[in-house]
Amino acid sequence: MQYYSLNNHALKVSFTTAVVQGLAPDRGLYFPESLPAPDLHFIQALEKYSDQEIAYQVIAPFVGDDIPETVLKQIISDTLSFPFPVNEVEPNVYALELFHGPTLAFKDVGARFMAGCLGYLLRNDQRPVTVLVATSGDTGGAVAAGFHQVPGINVVILYPSGKVSTLQEKQLTTLGGNIRALEVQGSFDDCQRMVKSAFLDAALQQHVLLTSANSINVARWLPQMFYYFLAVKQLKALGKQNPVFSVPSGNFGNICAGILASILGLPIAHFIAATNVNDTVPRYLENGDYKPSAPIATLSNAMDVAEPSNFVRVLQLFEQNFPALQAKLSGYAFDDTATVQAMEAMYKNNGYLLDPHGAVGYLGLKKYLALHPETTGVFLETAHPVKFADTAPHALKAHIHIPARVQALYDLPKQSIPLPATDEALKAWLLQQ
Numbered sequence: 001m002q003y004y005s006l007n008n009h010a011l012k013v014s015f016t017t018a019v020v021q022g023l024a025p026d027r028g029l030y031f032p033e034s035l036p037a038p039d040l041h042f043i044q045a046l047e048k049y050s051d052q053e054i055a056y057q058v059i060a061p062f063v064g065d066d067i068p069e070t071v072l073k074q075i076i077s078d079t080l081s082f083p084f085p086v087n088e089v090e091p092n093v094y095a096l097e098l099f100h101g102p103t104l105a106f107k108d109v110g111a112r113f114m115a116g117c118l119g120y121l122l123r124n125d126q127r128p129v130t131v132l133v134a135t136s137g138d139t140g141g142a143v144a145a146g147f148h149q150v151p152g153i154n155v156v157i158l159y160p161s162g163k164v165s166t167l168q169e170k171q172l173t174t175l176g177g178n179i180r181a182l183e184v185q186g187s188f189d190d191c192q193r194m195v196k197s198a199f200l201d202a203a204l205q206q207h208v209l210l211t212s213a214n215s216i217n218v219a220r221w222l223p224q225m226f227y228y229f230l231a232v233k234q235l236k237a238l239g240k241q242n243p244v245f246s247v248p249s250g251n252f253g254n255i256c257a258g259i260l261a262s263i264l265g266l267p268i269a270h271f272i273a274a275t276n277v278n279d280t281v282p283r284y285l286e287n288g289d290y291k292p293s294a295p296i297a298t299l300s301n302a303m304d305v306a307e308p309s310n311f312v313r314v315l316q317l318f319e320q321n322f323p324a325l326q327a328k329l330s331g332y333a334f335d336d337t338a339t340v341q342a343m344e345a346m347y348k349n350n351g352y353l354l355d356p357h358g359a360v361g362y363l364g365l366k367k368y369l370a371l372h373p374e375t376t377g378v379f380l381e382t383a384h385p386v387k388f389a390d391t392a393p394h395a396l397k398a399h400i401h402i403p404a405r406v407q408a409l410y411d412l413p414k415q416s417i418p419l420p421a422t423d424e425a426l427k428a429w430l431l432q433q
């Protein structure tokens with residue numbers, strides 16, 4: 001499989017190059033040159049396959065010959081070592097729980113898959129590699145855990161100071177060793193811009209081999225298709241067909257992977273991009289005007305993204321056809337008041353604890369289901385409520401059980417390096433390393 005840059009379709013590279021570079025030299029995101037034809041026989045028989053077999057079948061065409069079958073299967077088995085249950089929280093409304101991994105967020109899948117791929121692809125390269133990653137909360141912890149103590153790889157995490165939860169900050173600032181955290185005096189969008197600029201800087205490229213562990217990297221983006229296949233498999237076993245998925249969306253990598261899964265033949269009726277007040281995409285879907293506004297801090301902080309990197313991939317999946325996009329994707333935005341109300345009502349009525357991101361996904365789903373009541377609906381619970389215990393509504397705090405391994409994290413000292421939110425500051429810091 002070849003990948004082209006979305007800024008220049010003539011610029012094509014292998015899977016290996018796309019993963020090692022992260023971002024194309026012209027700042028474009030890499031995109032698969034061709035999509036595999038839907039294998040309807042496989043999709044109709046999903047429940048006969050194990051989760052690992054499904055994941056292999058889905059991802060193998062995108063990896064091609066760059067990773068041998070046995071190695072790829074091992075990477076998948078290491079990645080999918082925890083469950084992804086769908087849980088019926090109301091009649092015909094399912095929570096797809098993606099928070100059972102080591103850092104309690106959906107990012108664990110992509111981070112572990114990418115760590116496995118990079119380890120194999122660079123196995124004969126003696127140069128030290130620096131993995132740069134910008135986080136609004138969950139990616140940082142997942143990448144830190146996925147790459148911790150991987151030989152030859154240094155991880156540098158940029159996060160917006162004061163804009164991530166206490167537990168998220170502990171996850172990305174306490175591991176030490178090959179993981180370092182830069183506490184940026186700005187927003188997630190600043191962090192993401194700084195990271196992208198670093199990739200394009202010739203002096204930096206001479207100094208160190210840089211790659212990205214955000215979902216701009218195809219090895220982080222593509223394995224997110226697994227969630228949708230595994231959910232559809234479980235729903236089929238329950239006799240539910242053609243569901244709608246509501247995806248809490250920030251950088252749009254997850255929903256973009258879901259849309260790709262549906263293009264590969266997975267029967268999904270519709271997608272809902274559920275956002276907080278950082279609503280660039282819902283506004284665009286309504287009026288066709290793509291106008292990011294300044295980022296706003298919210299309770300669902302991992303989605304505090306004003307300029308979602310992956311939306312260009314979503315547009316490409318629809319070949320820039322706006323009516324086709326609108327037919328398959330709705331966008332709804334919700335503020336913190338609605339989020340808290342949803343969390344409280346869900347617990348009161350159904351005894352189910354939502355995290356703020358899942359609550360936004362649930363609200364998006366309910367809005368859509370009000371117009372399409374016969375549909376089976378799934379919202380993604382992208383992170384465990386314990387990650388947001390400090391900002392949880394008062395009435396719910398007492399019900400959030402903090403596991404011992406999480407409690408232990410609170411006691412570890414934070415190690416972060418303050419950095420101004422400028423491209424020059426990051427460059428200067430990297431050059432000193």
Ligand SMILES: N[C@@H](CCOP(=O)(O)O)C(=O)O
Pocket residue numbers: 134135136137138139140213214215216250251253302303309
């Ligand atoms: N929501 C993210 C922001 C970065 O997204 P990514 O999927 O591109 O890594 C976070 O939690 O950091």
